[in-house]
Amino acid sequence: MEELGQHILNGLNLGAIYALIALGYTMVYGVLQLINFAHSEVYMVGAFAAYYGAAQFQLADNPGWVAFGLTLAMAIVVCSILGLCIERFAYRPLRNSPKVNTLITAIGVSLFLQFTGQVVFGADPKLFPEVLQDRALFTYGAIQVQMFDVTIFVVSIAAMLGLNWFIHHSKTGMAIRAVSFSFRSATLMGINVNRTIMITFAIGSALAGVGAVLVGLKYPKIDPLMGMLFGLKAFVAAVLGGIGNLHGAVIGGLLMGLCEQIVVAYLSSTYRDALAFGLLIFVLLVRPSGIMGKTHVEKV
Amino acid sequence: MLLQVKQASIQFGGLKVIEGLDLELSQGELVGLIGPNGAGKTTAFNLISGIYRPTSGDIRLEGESLLGLKAYEIARRGVVRTFQNIRLFSTLSVVKNIQVSMHSFCSYGLSSALFATGQFRKAEQESRQEAMRLLEFFSLEHLAEDEAGSLPYGVQRKIEIMRALAGRPKLLLLDEPAAGLNHSETVVLMELIQKIRREFNVAVLLIEHDMKLVMGICERIVVLDHGTVIAQGRPTEIQGNKKVIEAYLGVEEDAI
Amino acid sequence: MISWRGWAIVVTVALTFSGAGHLFLNAYLQQILFYIGINIILAVSLNLVNGFCGQFSLGHAGFMAIGAYVSALVSLNFTLLQGPLAFLNFPLFALLGGLGGAIAGWAVGLPSLRLRGDYLAIVTLGFGEIIRVVLLNLEVVGGARGLYGIPGDTGFVACLHIYLWAGATVLCIWQLLQSSYGRAFLSVREDEVAAECMGINTTRTKVTAFVISSFFAGVAGSLFAHTTNSLNPASFQFVKSVDVVIMVVLGGSGSVTGSVVGAILVTVLPEALRPLQAWTGVDVRMVIYSLLLILMMILRPAGLFGGRELSQLKWWRRNAPTS
Numbered sequence: 001m002e003e004l005g006q007h008i009l010n011g012l013n014l015g016a017i018y019a020l021i022a023l024g025y026t027m028v029y030g031v032l033q034l035i036n037f038a039h040s041e042v043y044m045v046g047a048f049a050a051y052y053g054a055a056q057f058q059l060a061d062n063p064g065w066v067a068f069g070l071t072l073a074m075a076i077v078v079c080s081i082l083g084l085c086i087e088r089f090a091y092r093p094l095r096n097s098p099k100v101n102t103l104i105t106a107i108g109v110s111l112f113l114q115f116t117g118q119v120v121f122g123a124d125p126k127l128f129p130e131v132l133q134d135r136a137l138f139t140y141g142a143i144q145v146q147m148f149d150v151t152i153f154v155v156s157i158a159a160m161l162g163l164n165w166f167i168h169h170s171k172t173g174m175a176i177r178a179v180s181f182s183f184r185s186a187t188l189m190g191i192n193v194n195r196t197i198m199i200t201f202a203i204g205s206a207l208a209g210v211g212a213v214l215v216g217l218k219y220p221k222i223d224p225l226m227g228m229l230f231g232l233k234a235f236v237a238a239v240l241g242g243i244g245n246l247h248g249a250v251i252g253g254l255l256m257g258l259c260e261q262i263v264v265a266y267l268s269s270t271y272r273d274a275l276a277f278g279l280l281i282f283v284l285l286v287r288p289s290g291i292m293g294k295t296h297v298e299k300v
Numbered sequence: 301m302l303l304q305v306k307q308a309s310i311q312f313g314g315l316k317v318i319e320g321l322d323l324e325l326s327q328g329e330l331v332g333l334i335g336p337n338g339a340g341k342t343t344a345f346n347l348i349s350g351i352y353r354p355t356s357g358d359i360r361l362e363g364e365s366l367l368g369l370k371a372y373e374i375a376r377r378g379v380v381r382t383f384q385n386i387r388l389f390s391t392l393s394v395v396k397n398i399q400v401s402m403h404s405f406c407s408y409g410l411s412s413a414l415f416a417t418g419q420f421r422k423a424e425q426e427s428r429q430e431a432m433r434l435l436e437f438f439s440l441e442h443l444a445e446d447e448a449g450s451l452p453y454g455v456q457r458k459i460e461i462m463r464a465l466a467g468r469p470k471l472l473l474l475d476e477p478a479a480g481l482n483h484s485e486t487v488v489l490m491e492l493i494q495k496i497r498r499e500f501n502v503a504v505l506l507i508e509h510d511m512k513l514v515m516g517i518c519e520r521i522v523v524l525d526h527g528t529v530i531a532q533g534r535p536t537e538i539q540g541n542k543k544v545i546e547a548y549l550g551v552e553e554d555a556i
Numbered sequence: 557m558i559s560w561r562g563w564a565i566v567v568t569v570a571l572t573f574s575g576a577g578h579l580f581l582n583a584y585l586q587q588i589l590f591y592i593g594i595n596i597i598l599a600v601s602l603n604l605v606n607g608f609c610g611q612f613s614l615g616h617a618g619f620m621a622i623g624a625y626v627s628a629l630v631s632l633n634f635t636l637l638q639g640p641l642a643f644l645n646f647p648l649f650a651l652l653g654g655l656g657g658a659i660a661g662w663a664v665g666l667p668s669l670r671l672r673g674d675y676l677a678i679v680t681l682g683f684g685e686i687i688r689v690v691l692l693n694l695e696v697v698g699g700a701r702g703l704y705g706i707p708g709d710t711g712f713v714a715c716l717h718i719y720l721w722a723g724a725t726v727l728c729i730w731q732l733l734q735s736s737y738g739r740a741f742l743s744v745r746e747d748e749v750a751a752e753c754m755g756i757n758t759t760r761t762k763v764t765a766f767v768i769s770s771f772f773a774g775v776a777g778s779l780f781a782h783t784t785n786s787l788n789p790a791s792f793q794f795v796k797s798v799d800v801v802i803m804v805v806l807g808g809s810g811s812v813t814g815s816v817v818g819a820i821l822v823t824v825l826p827e828a829l830r831p832l833q834a835w836t837g838v839d840v841r842m843v844i845y846s847l848l849l850i851l852m853m854i855l856r857p858a859g860l861f862g863g864r865e866l867s868q869l870k871w872w873r874r875n876a877p878t879s
Binding site: 033034035090093094097099100101102103104105107108109110111112114115116119239271273274277278280281284285288 | 612677682795801842846848853857
């Protein structure tokens with residue numbers, strides 16, 4: 001019973017990170033109706049940015065909140081810039097093309113980053129710098145709560161709450177919501193659609209950077225292909241919750257983390273990755289709009 | 301009785317777009333469906349052609365209910381339509397556009413197509429001849445191989461009608477066939493619709509805003525406003541109908 | 557009574573290629589010739605769904621995998637024909653592989669094809685990966701080790717076999733596209749709602765295209781298995797599906813000629829790049845391909861041939877013999 005509690009805790013923790021990445025997918029889908037395949041690679045680059053950045057400034061030598069904060073900052077900056085570049089050079093030229101063209105481009109960008117990453121970073125896994133030191137915080141029966149777990153949880157929740165406030169209580173947030181309804185109407189209301197989309201990408205990518213650092217702490221082995229699987233699961237989480245819906249991304253992420261933890265613990269770890277695909281297909285075939293989504297009627 | 305719409309209603313969320321629609325058409329009749337913008341005319345077409353399913357009521361073709369049938373099944377039963385915003389298969393040639401509607405009559409199977417058998421070649425020849433006959437009826441045979449999307453607007457409207465006729469309909473639904481046409485083009489269209497009705501032995505229900513056309517060729521007119529029928533009758537009856545005038549022009553201020 | 561002219565051309569071309577390959581090319585280049593033929597089948601069949609029917613599928617590798625494994629398993633465990641008819645064994649394996657692919661295509665297509673654009677892409681990607689993961693974990697097909705010692709023709713006969721299939725694929729799909737079914741595919745691509753209203757059962761049309769496409773993918777898989785003589789789920793990853801997408805996009809969606817050319821280019825390019833690879837020491841193939849994909853979409857999404865075939869190019873019309 002208490003073992004279950006530990007699994008639930010781990011699941012929610014993992015789920016929180018999935019939620020962070022899922023938010024990036026869902027935000028871009030909301031404004032562009034595009035599945036940003038490259039998002040998982042932005043996440044990967046974030047991990048490596050943190051890796052090289054920490055090495056550059058020797059942050060692992062002085063682990064602690066300052067080192068952690070600086071690492072986060074570096075990942076956020078690099079990811080945001082990368083996300084902005086991708087939007088500007090790969091997606092924006094295709095704004096008026098059929099959606100499938102942009103999808104193909106997204107796949108192209110994703111693969112390009114993966115394979116270039118292998119060339120530039122080397123295909124071998126590297127060890128994420130220990131910018132924060134883990135320790136057991138407290139135990140409740142058989143449930144052990146590590147510092148990393150709390151950090152992950154707190155940072156994720158803080159980021160999500162920050163985003164939520166931003167989307168619902170700031171002018172730019174309202175602009176983002178408007179653009180996700182209709183480009184034309186938003187433009188007519190005086191919203192700079194290009195700028196809004198850029199901000200959306202920057203925020204989504206920044207969250208990916210945060211997620212990358214958190215993952216790097218807890219699962220320190222990083223490699224250029226790490227984005228594929230993790231990103232896929234986060235994407236499934238976004239679809240599960242209802243792609244385009246921010247609350248859905250969070251719910252989907254937490255659910256995804258929980259399901260994965262339970263499957264690994266009680267079923268088999270071989271099929272852990274297949275779970276993501278299975279879940280994805282199940283959702284798309286049974287209820288494509290996800291948990292929080294609404295089905296929309298095509299006007300003829 | 302060819303078409304019977306009985307108390308059909310449809311609502312989207314809380315919005316009742318059509319309520320209690322009653323409409324009947326006999327074989328070969330030419331009926332006009334008019335009403336101010338937003339009255340629900342195209343939605344009525346969408347209901348009849350099966351794109352939407354009514355939330356209540358019934359729609360019958362030759363006595364058999366069309367409810368629950370998919371749009372392509374309804375088309376195969378003989379209800380074919382054109383669209384308000386032209387929806388041609390733009391990159392296909394004109395003759396191929398027309399031939400698409402004939403697919404349901406295709407007399408050969410997949411294997412004949414994959415291996416280009418004699419049966420396939422013969423059937424294709426006949427299909428092309430049938431399409432060309434339609435083109436000749438409309439005097440457009442010189443455009444047969446042109447890309448449909450590259451042709452002028454008025455011609456595209458005609459192609460849509462040809463494409464619909466190729467489906468051998470019993471009931472032809474024309475959605476604003478005169479939209480964007482000038483006076484002389486409209487006159488030509490009026491003659492064309494009547495000629496179609498005669499030669500193809502098809503009932504026609506048309507949505508139009510051009511009153512000259514409607515009053516000129518329709519045997520009967522149905523007036524829709526806010527999703528319900530407010531008047532029905534011969535053109536002369538409709539012209540003087542107070543409710544119809546109010547629907548289009550509004551009520552006079554001192555009358556309130 | 558089928559049209560014999562097309563088949564005569566297919567047989568002639570296949571004989572010419574195989575003969576020339578056998579006489580003038582070394583074993584290494586012959587292998588490339590084999591892969592060109594297999595890729596032509598993959599590209600043309602994918603184009604049927606993606607280009608002509610307008611449904612974006614990302615799971616082609618999955619159907620290829622099924623065809624490959626079905627064919628390999630049958631050939632390893634059964635001897636179908638002996639004696640004078642033994643030469644028909646490999647075509648039979650290919651047919652079985654194709655059948656496997658077709659059944660899988662039907663199973664995947666039926667529930668998935670009612671989804672729109674990007675959702676369909678993701679679902680087909682998902683199915684492709686699930687097929688791979690299942691094969692990876694199934695001990696009866698060798699799991700991660702895969703299958704070994706798969707019998708295969710070599711040399712002239714193998715090449716002829718592959719190119720006969722490649723020619724058959726191009727011919728059959730070409731003829732299909734000239735038919736009413738082909739027009740149905742195109743109408744679904746152009747405007748699904750309008751197609752429905754003209755009496756086209758759009759779901760059935762899409763599934764038909766999908767099943768035919770996955771049949772040929774299965775055939776390609778079988779040919780692949782008997783050429784490489786060993787199979788491994790790693791050959792059928794998502795990247796393989798993307799490879800085929802690149803062939804189709806490069807050549808031009810909606811052009812059979814384009815797919816053939818795209819297949820040839822995508823197969824040959826890495827070989828031309830080998831010196832570069834040796835010099836830099838890294839696998840630049842996918843880096844260049846992904847960049848190519850991005851640039852093509854931005855600069856020339858219509859691909860090399862647009863929606864046109866060789867017969868439609870102006871210079872061909874002027875110079876080719878009248879048919």
